[in-house]
Amino acid sequence: MTTTLDPLDFSSWWAPFREDTRPRWDCLPHHEDYADLLENCETLAYLIRSYTVYSMTCAALGHPGGSFSEAEFLAVLYNYALRFDPSEPRWPMRDVFYLSKCHACPGLYAVLAMFGYFPMQDLSGYGSWESHLESHPDWNTTPGIEISGGSLGQIPGVAVGRALGMRRRGPEHYDRMVYVLIGDGECNEGAVWEAFMAAGHYGLDNLVFVIDSNKVQAKGFVSRDMAIEPLADKLGAFNLDVYETRNGHDVGELVDLFTVLPQQRRGRPLAVILNTVKGKKVGQCQFNPNWHTSAPRSIEAAGEWLEELWLTDGRRLGIPPEFPAALTEAIDIVPPAHENPDDISEAQA
Amino acid sequence: MAQFVIPDRERTRQMRYRMGFALADLADENEDIVALDADLRSSTGLHIFDHFHPDKLVKTGIAEQNLVAMAAGLAQEGYIPFPCTFDAFCRRYMDQLYITVAYSNLNVKVLGAYVGLFTGKAGATHQSDKELGLLLRIPNLRVVEPGCNLEMEQALHCAAQTPGPFYLRIVRCEVEDNELWDGYEFELGRGVTVLDDGADVGLVCTGYMVKTARIAAQKLARRGIKVRLDHHPTLKPFDRALLYDLAEKVPAIVTLENHCVSGGLYSLVAEALAEVGAGLPVTAVGTDPEDFIHTGHVNDLLHHYRMTSEHVVEKVIQTLRLAGDS
Numbered sequence: 001m002t003t004t005l006d007p008l009d010f011s012s013w014w015a016p017f018r019e020d021t022r023p024r025w026d027c028l029p030h031h032e033d034y035a036d037l038l039e040n041c042e043t044l045a046y047l048i049r050s051y052t053v054y055s056m057t058c059a060a061l062g063h064p065g066g067s068f069s070e071a072e073f074l075a076v077l078y079n080y081a082l083r084f085d086p087s088e089p090r091w092p093m094r095d096v097f098y099l100s101k102c103h104a105c106p107g108l109y110a111v112l113a114m115f116g117y118f119p120m121q122d123l124s125g126y127g128s129w130e131s132h133l134e135s136h137p138d139w140n141t142t143p144g145i146e147i148s149g150g151s152l153g154q155i156p157g158v159a160v161g162r163a164l165g166m167r168r169r170g171p172e173h174y175d176r177m178v179y180v181l182i183g184d185g186e187c188n189e190g191a192v193w194e195a196f197m198a199a200g201h202y203g204l205d206n207l208v209f210v211i212d213s214n215k216v217q218a219k220g221f222v223s224r225d226m227a228i229e230p231l232a233d234k235l236g237a238f239n240l241d242v243y244e245t246r247n248g249h250d251v252g253e254l255v256d257l258f259t260v261l262p263q264q265r266r267g268r269p270l271a272v273i274l275n276t277v278k279g280k281k282v283g284q285c286q287f288n289p290n291w292h293t294s295a296p297r298s299i300e301a302a303g304e305w306l307e308e309l310w311l312t313d314g315r316r317l318g319i320p321p322e323f324p325a326a327l328t329e330a331i332d333i334v335p336p337a338h339e340n341p342d343d344i345s346e347a348q349a
Numbered sequence: 350m351a352q353f354v355i356p357d358r359e360r361t362r363q364m365r366y367r368m369g370f371a372l373a374d375l376a377d378e379n380e381d382i383v384a385l386d387a388d389l390r391s392s393t394g395l396h397i398f399d400h401f402h403p404d405k406l407v408k409t410g411i412a413e414q415n416l417v418a419m420a421a422g423l424a425q426e427g428y429i430p431f432p433c434t435f436d437a438f439c440r441r442y443m444d445q446l447y448i449t450v451a452y453s454n455l456n457v458k459v460l461g462a463y464v465g466l467f468t469g470k471a472g473a474t475h476q477s478d479k480e481l482g483l484l485l486r487i488p489n490l491r492v493v494e495p496g497c498n499l500e501m502e503q504a505l506h507c508a509a510q511t512p513g514p515f516y517l518r519i520v521r522c523e524v525e526d527n528e529l530w531d532g533y534e535f536e537l538g539r540g541v542t543v544l545d546d547g548a549d550v551g552l553v554c555t556g557y558m559v560k561t562a563r564i565a566a567q568k569l570a571r572r573g574i575k576v577r578l579d580h581h582p583t584l585k586p587f588d589r590a591l592l593y594d595l596a597e598k599v600p601a602i603v604t605l606e607n608h609c610v611s612g613g614l615y616s617l618v619a620e621a622l623a624e625v626g627a628g629l630p631v632t633a634v635g636t637d638p639e640d641f642i643h644t645g646h647v648n649d650l651l652h653h654y655r656m657t658s659e660h661v662v663e664k665v666i667q668t669l670r671l672a673g674d675s
Contacts, residue, residue: 160415162425
């Protein structure tokens with residue numbers, strides 16, 4: 001099927017909810033825009049998943065499970081909670097979002113491109129030689145990324161230093177927030193708990209640790225590989241104020257929560273346990289460690305995922321039926337820049 | 350020295366204490382300088398910084414990974430953080446240094462205290478004589494090992510002034526104020542010729558060993574062997590030009606380092622000379638990469654690893670014999 005629809009041009013179905021992403025917004029359920037905000041965030045989450053499928057398949061690389069579990073969180077964060085400016089990525093008064101589970105960057109790259117940090121066309125280059133979209137993010141090459149990383153457990157401590165630095169700079173900077181998204185499996189790393197301890201010690205109430213509790217780590221289930229429960233009790237014992245979502249994919253719940261969080265300046269750092277599903281919304285991936293690391297194996301397989309996402313979400317959110325097929329058709333698996341010199345064979349995970 | 354006593358600055362020659370004073374001076378001039386301590390401040394000399402700038406010392410507790418991670422976050426807010434713990438413990442935060450600091454190219458200045466054999470009888474767990482093997486292979490990182498207090502103070506100043514990640518190896522023991530010459534100025538990435546009495550043999554040293562090398566040169570002079578001594582306070586980037594100049598003028602080279610003889614200065618010298626096909630013998634003075642260094646007085650350690658000036662003389666004579674045979 002040939003179509004004239006440009007699947008990377010989403011402007012007919014979605015635009016950022018906020019015209020200006022610099023000021024803080026406050027949109028509670030009685031607000032006249034509330035319903036629009038929720039629908040806008042759901043559409044954004046849908047598009048994050050779809051463009052993630054697109055970039056991962058182009059790259060024959062990626063981490064779908066963690067990218068799908070964080071989609072609604074990223075949507076609400078960038079569409080509502082975070083103060084930033086894509087035209088000035090290092091605007092000194094911005095809030096800071098660190099993706100500590102760096103492997104889940106396909107989801108983040110999609111949202112950064114959609115907010116205009118870099119062209120949507122760049123997404124097809126993810127993971128390929130000479131693209132700025134590294135397999136794990138590099139803050140010196142990709143606008144909107146706040147630190148380079150990829151080895152788990154390091155960035156929560158960076159977030160502590162960052163939040164402490166803001167506080168030292170005085171009230172204007174102390175008003176800025178630091179959000180850091182940590183994997184539940186990542187909580188196996190001892191350094192994460194060093195960061196929790198230091199945040200509690202310094203009482204950094206401009207810092208929010210968000211734990212993507214999607215229950216699955218790289219090669220198995222968190223409860224079986226290395227259990228972290230009772231997580232809320234542990235976080236509380238480290239002097240963090242703990243919030244648990246009933247459903248980390250419910251944008252309404254997330255909007256309400258992220259309205260309240262920046263107002264909780266009570267001398268205690270905040271922790272949010274996002275109750276999510278790894279691989280959410282693609283049946284094959286859900287709760288399945290096999291899809292922690294693995295792009296769809298073929299364009300056809302990607303097409304099936306995109307169709308499934310459309311049936312679940314795209315259709316009800318008013319995305320045209322041609323979109324999944326057009327996006328599938330746009331997939332171009334990026335070949336290596338050089339010939340295969342010695343008949344090397346390297347299979348995906 | 351009792352714990353937490355602030356030594357007399359005019360009298361102490363211990364590099365760790367002079368570092369504490371020098372860093373405090375820098376913080377007087379620059380509001381952005383902060384130091385981070387992982388519960389070793391009165392050992393590393395940071396207690397002196399704490400004495401003058403209690404509001405600028407961030408305590409991380411005994412958490413070396415978080416020490417470096419928090420320094421990275423502070424650097425991102427425009428601070429110039431100097432995280433400081435024992436050099437041996439860089440093994441615990443090497444990945445934070447490699448990825449969070451160096452890959453991100455952040456303005457973090459790590460101070461490794463108690464380098465090499467000088468750990469005050471702390472034993473195999475605290476001796477740090479293998480770490481350059483990795484530190485010298487981290488992109489973006491500059492590695493400096495000063496040989497005297499003047500040079501340490503200048504290197505600290507340079508690190509504060511120069512954007513990007515630094516690693517400074519600070520020795521615990523007493524050192525001379527100036528092993529070089531009046532008016533000496535440290536320049537990042539440049540080695541210096543300390544003595545040029547002639548071209549019988551080349552000594553190449555870094556850090557504390559400049560002292561040993563100078564004493565050895567005097568002893569060699571008494572035996573009629575004239576020494577050119579080059580000191581390389583910057584190990585990364587390494588001043589190959591000075592080394593190549595030396596290699597053209599001497600028949601043999603001996604390297605001296607307060608570190609094991611693999612992965613550090615000797616490896617830098619050997620790699621550089623091999624690349625240009627320099628055919629002269631090059632031998633090393635330093636510890637054994639296959640050893641855990643057991644507890645003992647530093648005199649005994651230096652004797653065991655043949656790192657005294659007497660041993661350097663012996664090594665020079667052996668190496669010249671090799672050169673004569675070839």
